[in-house]
Amino acid sequence: DTEVTQTPKHLVMGMTNKKSLKCEQHMGHRAMYWYKQKAKKPPELMFVYSYEKLSINESVPSRFSPECPNSSLLNLHLHALQPEDSALYLCASSQDLGWTDTQYFGPGTRLTVL
Amino acid sequence: GQQVMQIPQYQHVQEGEDFTTYCNSSTTLSNIQWYKQRPGGHPVFLIQLVKSGEVKKQKRLTFQFGEAKKNSSLHITATQTTDVGTYFCAGPTSDTGTASKLTFGTGTRLQVTL
Numbered sequence: 341d342t343e344v345t346q347t348p349k350h351l352v353m354g355m356t357n358k359k360s361l362k363c364e365q366h367m368g369h370r371a372m373y374w375y376k377q378k379a380k381k382p383p384e385l386m387f388v389y390s391y392e393k394l395s396i397n398e399s400v401p402s403r404f405s406p407e408c409p410n411s412s413l414l415n416l417h418l419h420a421l422q423p424e425d426s427a428l429y430l431c432a433s434s435q436d437l438g439w440t441d442t443q444y445f446g447p448g449t450r451l452t453v454l
Numbered sequence: 455g456q457q458v459m460q461i462p463q464y465q466h467v468q469e470g471e472d473f474t475t476y477c478n479s480s481t482t483l484s485n486i487q488w489y490k491q492r493p494g495g496h497p498v499f500l501i502q503l504v505k506s507g508e509v510k511k512q513k514r515l516t517f518q519f520g521e522a523k524k525n526s527s528l529h530i531t532a533t534q535t536t537d538v539g540t541y542f543c544a545g546p547t548s549d550t551g552t553a554s555k556l557t558f559g560t561g562t563r564l565q566v567t568l
Contacts, residue, residue, distance in 0.1 A: 380540075380561075380563070381560075381561075382542055382558035382559060382560060382561050383497065383542075383558055384558075385555055385556070388555060396555055430496055430497070437554055438554065439484045439485060439546045439554050440484075440485055440502060440504065440546075441554075442487060442499045442502060443499065443556060444499065445489075445496040445497045445498070446496060447495070447496050448496050
């Protein structure tokens with residue numbers, strides 16, 4: 341099974357709402373990632389977890405809060421977002437954080453902030 | 455920080471024509487990875503090149519890693535409508551020297567018409 345799943349597929353939220361994005365993988369991968377992708381742009385790394393610990397935070401605003409409850413799950417908690425945060429949010433996983441470890445992406449959550 | 459540029463930004467070809475996208479990094483890469491993202495989809499891993507001057511083929515796709523490990527190319531022979539999508543190269547970088555993260559190229563969007 342080489343699948344990464346993400347829920348929900350689409351999300352519309354107001355600027356005062358609190359919501360969460362969920363990601364799951366059952367490949368035994370030890371590294372998980374959150375990316376943000378705007379239209380016609382490459383994915384931009386937000387967070388990296390390795391062995392359930394936050395390894396990299398790319399200076400992401402605190403209105404985005406990641407959480408890794410266990411080795412298979414990754415959440416992204418959203419609070420007080422801005423309209424410019426509307427984007428496709430992609431989760432990915434890899435075997436580890438090695439230089440040659442390839443990343444497997446989930447289908448993404450398309451987020452719209454009103 | 456590391457920058458990875460791709461040219462062209464966009465190419466429109468007739469089915470059956472060849473297509474090439476070029477990837478250039480501002481720094482030497484330990485390896486280069488290529489991903490394809492269909493319209494409305496998520497990035498899907500295609501291949502990884504590790505050795506200087508390496509060439510790999512996947513059916514009609516030919517991938518090449520430059521001798522200096524700072525550039526790469528993807529060539530598609532006799533394009534088909536199924537080749538439509540955005541092609542990203544990506545190279546690992548590290549701020550800490552241990553954990554690596556992928557820096558994606560700017561992408562080349564390919565449109566194929568009959």
